[in-house]
Amino acid sequence: xxxxxxxxxxxxxxxxxxxxxxxxxxxxxxxxxxxxxxxxxxxxxxxxxxxxxxxxxxxxxxxxxxxxxxxxxxxxxxxxxxxxxxxxxxxxxxxxxxxxxxxxxxxxxxxxxxxxxxxxxxxxxxxxxxxxxxxxxxxxxxxxxxxxxxxxxxxxxxxxxxxxxxxxxxxxxxxxxxxxxxxxxxxxxxxxxxxxxxxxxxxxxxxxxxxxxxxxxxxxxxxxxxxxxxxxxxxxxxxxxxxxxxxxxxxxxxxxxxxxxx
Amino acid sequence: xxxxxxxxxxxxxxxxxxxxxxxxxxxxxxxxxxxxxxxxxxxxxxxxxxxxxxxxxxxxxxxxxxxxxxxxxxxxxxxxxxxxxxxxxxxxxxxxxxxxxxxxxxxxxxxxxxxxxxxxxxxxxxxxxxxxxxxxxxxxxxxxxxxxxxxxxxxxxxxxxxxxxxxxxxxxxxxxxxxxxxxxxxxxxxxxxxxxxxxxxxxxxxxxxxxxxxxxxxxxxxxxxxxxxxxxxxxxxxxxxxxxxxxxxxxxxxxxxxxxxx
Numbered sequence: 356x357x358x359x360x361x362x363x364x365x366x367x368x369x370x371x372x373x374x375x376x377x378x379x380x381x382x383x384x385x386x387x388x389x390x391x392x393x394x395x396x397x398x399x400x401x402x403x404x405x406x407x408x409x410x411x412x413x414x415x416x417x418x419x420x421x422x423x424x425x426x427x428x429x430x431x432x433x434x435x436x437x438x439x440x441x442x443x444x445x446x447x448x449x450x451x452x453x454x455x456x457x458x459x460x461x462x463x464x465x466x467x468x469x470x471x472x473x474x475x476x477x478x479x480x481x482x483x484x485x486x487x488x489x490x491x492x493x494x495x496x497x498x499x500x501x502x503x504x505x506x507x508x509x510x511x512x513x514x515x516x517x518x519x520x521x522x523x524x525x526x527x528x529x530x531x532x533x534x535x536x537x538x539x540x541x542x543x544x545x546x547x548x549x550x551x552x553x554x555x556x557x558x559x560x561x562x563x564x565x566x567x568x569x570x571x572x573x574x575x576x577x578x579x580x581x582x583x584x585x586x587x588x589x590x591x592x593x594x595x596x597x598x599x600x601x602x603x604x605x606x607x608x609x610x611x612x613x614x615x616x617x
Numbered sequence: 618x619x620x621x622x623x624x625x626x627x628x629x630x631x632x633x634x635x636x637x638x639x640x641x642x643x644x645x646x647x648x649x650x651x652x653x654x655x656x657x658x659x660x661x662x663x664x665x666x667x668x669x670x671x672x673x674x675x676x677x678x679x680x681x682x683x684x685x686x687x688x689x690x691x692x693x694x695x696x697x698x699x700x701x702x703x704x705x706x707x708x709x710x711x712x713x714x715x716x717x718x719x720x721x722x723x724x725x726x727x728x729x730x731x732x733x734x735x736x737x738x739x740x741x742x743x744x745x746x747x748x749x750x751x752x753x754x755x756x757x758x759x760x761x762x763x764x765x766x767x768x769x770x771x772x773x774x775x776x777x778x779x780x781x782x783x784x785x786x787x788x789x790x791x792x793x794x795x796x797x798x799x800x801x802x803x804x805x806x807x808x809x810x811x812x813x814x815x816x817x818x819x820x821x822x823x824x825x826x827x828x829x830x831x832x833x834x835x836x837x838x839x840x841x842x843x844x845x846x847x848x849x850x851x852x853x854x855x856x857x858x859x860x861x862x863x864x865x866x867x868x869x870x871x872x873x874x875x876x877x878x879x
Contacts, residue, residue: 465869469859481872501864503765503800504873527799527830534796537789538765568789597731602763607727608879610743611766615879617870 356489358516359386359583360561362574364550367398368410374422380581381426381434387489389581392548393437393497393522394448395419400552404446407474411441414461420451428455433487435546437496437520445476450494450520452485460485460494465505468498482508490515490588497521500528500545503535508614510539511603515591519545522557529560529573537568540602541591549577566591618751620778621648621845622823624836626812629660630672636684642843643688643696649751651843654810655699655759655784656710657681662814666708669736673703676723682713690717695749697808699758699782707738712756712782714747722747722756727767730760744770752777752850759783762790762807765797770876772801773865777853781807784819791822791835799830802864803853811839828853 361380366372373396381389393399396419397410412419423434433454440449440463448471452460463478464471482505484493493514499505500519509517521528528545536543542565549559563572565586572582594602606613623642628634635658643651655661658681659672674681685696695716702711702725710733714722725740726733744767746755755776761767762781771779783790791807798805804827811821825834827848834844856864868875 465872466867469861472861477869498862501800501858502868503769504868504876507765508873530830531796531799534793537793538763568792596763599731599734600760605728606764606766607739610727610878611770611876612874612879614766614873614876616872617874617877 356387356588357385357583357585358544358563359384359389359581360544360546360563360572360574361389361391361581362547362549362559362561363392363579364548365392365395365398367400367552368406369398370396370410370419373397374419377436378422378426381430383581384583385430386432386583388433388435390518390544390546391434391436391520392546393520394439395436395520397439398552399522400555401474404474407439407446408441411439411446413441414451414458420453420458423453424457427453431455435494435518435520446474447478448475448496450496450518452492452494454487459487462494462496464496464499466499466502482512484509484512484514490591493517495519497523500531504614506535506539510541511614514541515588516542516544519543521545521547523547524555524557526558526560529562532562533564533568533570536564536566538602540566540594542566542586542588549579618649618850619647619845619847620806620825621646621651621843622806622808622825622834622836623651623653623843624809624811624821624823625654625841626810627654627657627660629662629814630668631660632658632672632681635659636681639698640684640688643692645843646845647692648694648845650695650697652780652806652808653696653698653782654808655782656701657698657782659701660814661784662817663736666736669701669708670703673701673708675703676713676720682715682720685715686719689715693717697756697780697782708736709740710737710758712758712780714754714756714780716749721749724756724758726758726761728761728764744774746771746774746776752853755779757781759785762793766876768797768801772803773876776803777850778804778806781805783807783809785809786817786819788820788822791820791824794824795826795830795832798826798828800864802828802856804828804848804850811841
């Protein structure tokens with residue numbers, strides 16, 4: 356399959372600008388899966404809950420999602436995007452997986468960063484993995500990266516690719532992604548944003564790593580870019596390290612369990 | 618505290634040579650903790666169980682351990698070393714933590730690599746963490762590195778430093794160690810061996826990383842070396858990432874548990 360990392364700068368509180376920008380970037384090439392940054396419909400650095408609330412949208416009543424669904428249908432492609440989601444009076448820092456036939460999956464960020472804790476409700480959709488024609492896809496959002504359990508649990512549930520919409524302000528995650536890909540033997544696609552909002556500067560360097568921990572794509576720190584390459588998600592089904600070692604079956608669940616909920 | 622990574626080439630089936638070599642390297646400088654490679658008493662690439670059995674020693678009746686204990690006492694220091702351990706007819710790929718007053722701790726490798734499965738019994742001592750005057754120390758051995766649960770569980774149990782005697786033949790681990798140190802906010806000291814045994818060439822590049830994922834020490838690929846630096850294990854007690862984020866307390870144990878045994 357052909358995968359694209361879409362790196363750009365969503366505009367805070369300007370939903371139409373973000374629809375236009377993401378549409379243009381997706382239409383600029385042909386891929387089977389596009390991964391967009393976190394909060395691509397809304398921007399990131401809200402001045403409190405009420406501003407975020409006004410920028411949020413309901414999943415089934417969102418102009419942003421409708422535009423992406425139309426693109427997914429027109430281009431017969433999958434799209435993963437971060438999404439400022441409203442459900443009743445609650446906001447979630449979510450990621451959606453969209454396909455030609457509609458919404459395939461929803462994930463809500465489990466681990467909230469800094470002031471996000473004052474705005475969003477922590478995710479309540481666990482760590483779901485979704486079937487697609489190319490293979491199983493899981494999602495994480497930005498700061499989730501600090502928690503090795505999240506990557507591991509998605510991989511143990513069969514995720515061959517973990518799509519990771521991000522608004523990273525620190526440069527550490529991009530150096531850790533190849534390690535997570537290697538030890539979990541899966542693909543990881545981190546689509547980070549660029550640009551500045553108030554005091555926050557986002558670090559770009561969107562990255563795609565394969566199950567050998569090799570970096571297949573890496574974007575610049577500050578350029579709007581669509582980077583693409585061919586990958587084979589079947590490679591992530593092979594958990595063998597040597598003929599006598601399986602990265603998953605060799606786990607000592609008798610000592611550290613199987614990441615089952617407490 | 619001052620820590621030293623001791624990188625050298627243990628000799629297969631020549632215990633006295635290994636006692637002499639490790640003693641000389643430890644005596645070459647003054648540190649509070651020395652970390653030696655995996656199977657430092659015996660070498661690695663045994664031609665089957667019987668050869669390994671002859672090279673193995675009982676913990677309480679080992680000339681190698683006695684020599685290291687004498688050094689630990691004489692230099693008032695801690696020593697971590699890989700150790701080919703015999704208990705009845707079973708062999709373990711173990712690591713010991715020694716101090717001026719005797720044996721402090723024993724760990725037995727949980728995850729055996731390739732032909733080790735034909736020789737050693739998988740570890741049955743769980744993932745213990747030991748108190749020392751400098752802080753809490755846990756141990757892993759070589760291929761254990763592929764399993765993020767092992768690092769995480771040691772850190773969750775309070776390990777401020779994870780000492781990691783190794784005989785690595787692939788170069789991946791050294792690139793992953795800084796990531797594990799970063800996400801677990803602890804120090805990691807990987808002491809790898811050098812040299813060649815039959816077809817196996819060991820990759821050196823012993824590495825020390827701090828809780829920020831920074832590499833403090835990195836050895837060459839093929840030189841016998843003792844690399845040393847000052848570290849403060851108290852830094853590993855600080856799990857704060859931001860004023861609102863704690864790397865451990867933010868974990869969503871309701872989703873992925875707490876690494877309790879299955």
